[in-house]
Amino acid sequence: MLEVPLWLWGAFAATVVVSLAVDLLSHRTAHVIGFKEAAAWSALWVSLALIFGAVVFLVLGPTAGTEYTTAWLLEKSLSVDNLFVFAVIFAYFKVPREYQHRVLFFGVMGALVFRGIFLSLGVAVVSRFTAVLFAFAAILFWSTYKLLKDEEESFDPGRSFAVRMLRKIMPVRDEYAGAKFFVKEAGKRMATPLLAVVAAIEAADLVFAVDSVPAVLAVSDDAFIVYTSNAFAILGLRALYFMLAGLLDRFHYLSKGLAIILAFIGVKLILQASHKTISPAIPEIPSLISLAVIVVVLAGSVLLSLTRPPPADAAEQTDGQGDTPEKPSSPPAAGDS
Structure with a gap:
């Protein structure tokens, strides 16, 4: 375990x-978050994460800095799935766009708490029972299979356990009451649909933690590295959602890229567990190689998504080759500044 100065935790x-x-x-x-505002906030969160990574590199050494950066980028990429679920939840509850930021803000607060609990438990278990890494690898391989086969379970916000x-x-009343979570009607305290949306967001994050926690523990088993990287990835989720709202369907190859990353992390977990429980001669995958693989796969899946249209769009273009071309409509956005 790293000897992290108290002042770094405080910072x-x-x-x-x-x-x-x-x-x-x-x-x-x-108010409705426009693209420019969301992009500015997203740049701020990314900058804070990278600056903190530089501090980790200088204070705790290059290995810790590389592990932090790898874990942050891994969590950032895995969190893209959360964005799709956010869109489903907002559509299901018909959340007015001007209240969506408030919902995600409190959703992020809850996620920071629950991820801290799960990661602390994960670090404690791994430090005592290294063989559990084999079980974590199995979870990641199963998630890989579902992503490649498009067998991700559908998420019904209204039937989630939390809701x-x-x-x-x-x-829970049927109508919204502005940005309020609670109202009083006839002297009785009632929740508004906005609170139900926050509950659905938290339930979704618990589901994603099943993949996220084992994946980040493959990069590092140090509590400071795994939690700070998770926290900075989670903090940037809201801005990323509003920046990419309306464009999420364009990244149709991203799920395949995430599947490759999860499979790679699963292999890394098996080698890591084998090195510790079977034989020290079994090599481990260095964090620098892990970082390179994640960057290359992410960049490749995004570039493929942007250069090759989804099958449905390609079919529409083929069917309409003989028609008079019309001016394409701009994709829906989360609001223009």
């Missing part, structure tokens, strides 16, 4: 708290 905590406070104060008034529990705890 991380201060960065997260101040950033969240600035974010919340900047969005006190509900069903919320409805049992208190009544």
